[in-house]
Amino acid sequence: MFQTNQVYPIIWHNDSVSLIDQTRLPNEYAFVEISRSEDMAVAIKTMIVRGAPAIGVAAAYGIYLGAREIHTDNRDEFLQDLENVAQMLRSTRPTAVNLFWAISRMMKVAYETIGTVDEIKKALFQTAQAINAEDLQTCQDIGNNGLKALPTQPGQLTLLTHCNAGALATAGYGTALGVVRSAWREGRLARLFADETRPRLQGAKLTAWECVQEGIPVTVITDSMAAHCMKQGLIHAVVVGADRIAANGDTANKIGTYSLALVSKAHNIPFFVAAPLSTVDFDLADGSQIPIEERHPGEIYQIGDTILTPDGVEFYNPAFDVTPAELITAIITENGVFAPSELKQQEARKAA
Numbered sequence: 001m002f003q004t005n006q007v008y009p010i011i012w013h014n015d016s017v018s019l020i021d022q023t024r025l026p027n028e029y030a031f032v033e034i035s036r037s038e039d040m041a042v043a044i045k046t047m048i049v050r051g052a053p054a055i056g057v058a059a060a061y062g063i064y065l066g067a068r069e070i071h072t073d074n075r076d077e078f079l080q081d082l083e084n085v086a087q088m089l090r091s092t093r094p095t096a097v098n099l100f101w102a103i104s105r106m107m108k109v110a111y112e113t114i115g116t117v118d119e120i121k122k123a124l125f126q127t128a129q130a131i132n133a134e135d136l137q138t139c140q141d142i143g144n145n146g147l148k149a150l151p152t153q154p155g156q157l158t159l160l161t162h163c164n165a166g167a168l169a170t171a172g173y174g175t176a177l178g179v180v181r182s183a184w185r186e187g188r189l190a191r192l193f194a195d196e197t198r199p200r201l202q203g204a205k206l207t208a209w210e211c212v213q214e215g216i217p218v219t220v221i222t223d224s225m226a227a228h229c230m231k232q233g234l235i236h237a238v239v240v241g242a243d244r245i246a247a248n249g250d251t252a253n254k255i256g257t258y259s260l261a262l263v264s265k266a267h268n269i270p271f272f273v274a275a276p277l278s279t280v281d282f283d284l285a286d287g288s289q290i291p292i293e294e295r296h297p298g299e300i301y302q303i304g305d306t307i308l309t310p311d312g313v314e315f316y317n318p319a320f321d322v323t324p325a326e327l328i329t330a331i332i333t334e335n336g337v338f339a340p341s342e343l344k345q346q347e348a349r350k351a352a
């Protein structure tokens with residue numbers, strides 16, 4: 001399952017969780033060892049670990065780490081204290097539904113495990129490990145299903161992506177970048193264009209880094225260049241990730257995705273969303289109620305030690321936007337490729 005030459009952002013190692021510190025890439029490939037639930041919450045909130053599926057996996061381990069910190073043999077007391085851990089992890093970031101899905105799955109195991117507190121803790125550890133392994137397999141399935149969706153272009157494709165929906169944003173392999181990886185490995189990809197993705201620059205820093213690791217030709221552009229590249233005929237298709245997809249296919253993803261979908265439509269370029277079913281919120285009829293995280297304005301006005309703006313200005317820093325289903329050509333999942341209107345049929349196949 002886990003191969004030595006691949007990128008895995010979250011690994012259980014030496015009785016703690018080893019996270020790639022994504023805030024230090026691409027200049028440093030460093031790890032943070034997490035052995036306490038509070039530290040996992042900080043790692044998610046500060047984006048040491050980020051990406052919808054990845055923060056779901058991280059939260060799952062966070063629940064287990066929290067369970068380990070509870071010292072009682074009384075089941076009711078244990079479950080009450082574990083609820084407090086779950087609430088702490090739920091409060092880290094509001095948009096990616098994978099976080100809430102993973103916490104819900106872990107808490108269901110805690111309540112449904114008949115046995116001692118120690119037996120519950122063991123079941124929680126096994127479930128966190130399973131969520132990690134399942135997401136890796138899911139991403140590989142998404143990548144392969146993406147091959148059926150991509151245009152059958154004479155010659156090789158040039159794709160464009162936004163932000164980082166790669167191995168770093170998942171348990172490994174990636175969703176949107178998983179489709180790119182599969183196309184590259186099948187000899188169908190000529191080049192990837194990566195939006196730098198202001199303000200956190202996940203495209204320039206993380207997607208480009210993943211491509212260089214794998215030898216995938218990558219061109220980094222600023223977000224505002226995407227329309228021009230499309231008008232020049234440089235882009236054959238767009239594939240992005242997702243943080244929360246509503247039942248009708250409306251999709252919340254990194255800020256800038258909505259405008260990318262609009263220009264894709266204007267240029268009649270296929271626009272794909274690649275995501276596991278754990279990213280679909282079937283309880284939401286449409287995207288109007290998806291909570292959009294607002295982050296610190298410093299992400300806008302500061303890069304490194306450089307302050308970009310004068311005093312006296314205001315800032316608005318929504319980390320995500322919502323792309324309406326009608327702008328999405330298809331949603332690529334582990335179960336296949338679906339038009340947004342077909343997504344509802346997949347509800348029964350989503351792991352509880």
Ligand SMILES: CSC[C@H]1O[C@H](OP(=O)(O)O)[C@H](O)[C@@H]1O
Pocket residue numbers: 050051052053162163164165166169170174175176202240241242243253254255319
């Ligand atoms: C595999 S989808 C990851 C998804 O999450 C990213 O957001 P963030 O970097 O803020 O966690 C971005 O929206 C990606 O598309």
